[in-house]
Amino acid sequence: MIPGGYAPDKLRRDPKVLELVNEFHKDKKPIAFICHAGWVLISAKILRNKRVTSVAAIKDDIINAGAQFLDEPLVIDENLISSRTPKDLPVFAKALVEMIG
Numbered sequence: 001m002i003p004g005g006y007a008p009d010k011l012r013r014d015p016k017v018l019e020l021v022n023e024f025h026k027d028k029k030p031i032a033f034i035c036h037a038g039w040v041l042i043s044a045k046i047l048r049n050k051r052v053t054s055v056a057a058i059k060d061d062i063i064n065a066g067a068q069f070l071d072e073p074l075v076i077d078e079n080l081i082s083s084r085t086p087k088d089l090p091v092f093a094k095a096l097v098e099m100i101g
Contacts, residue, residue, distance in 0.1 A: 001096065004035020004055065004085075012043035022046065025079065030099045032081040034092055038062050041080075051075055052082040 002008060002021075011017045021044040024031050033041060038054040039061065041047050048066035053075040062069045073088040074081070074095055081099060083092035 002031070002033040002037035002040050004033075004037050006036060008033075008035075008037045008039040012040045018044045028079045030079050030081060030096065032092065032096045032099075034083045034088070035085055038082065041065075050080055051077040052080060053084050054082060055084055 002011065017040065021031060021040060025044070025046045031041070033052075033054075035055045036058055038047070038052060038058055041052075042061055042065040045065075047062065050066075051068045051070055052062060053070050053072050054062055056071070059069050071084070074083050074091040076082075076095060076099075079099075081092065081095050083089070
């Protein structure tokens with residue numbers, strides 16, 4: 001679970017964080033991200049050809065990373081679970097719990 005807000009701007013610059021995200025993605029483990037957290041996946045270079053959502057402020061970043069941006073409360077694409085803002089937390093949390101079992 002990658003938190004939103006502006007923490008992702010710092011997290012995306014940490015090679016250990018990017019390595020961990022890439023390992024999760026390679027192993028098809030769930031990666032949940034909300035709000036600005038899409039920045040971390042952009043820096044990890046794993047969004048190409050994926051369907052995701054995020055806060056509208058980084059919509060262009062998502063698209064420029066090669067992903068399809070959907071303005072929906074919840075988007076699941078394989079192991080990626082994404083939501084836009086805290087108002088989407090109920091469906092986001094439910095989807096994450098269901099995916100991790």
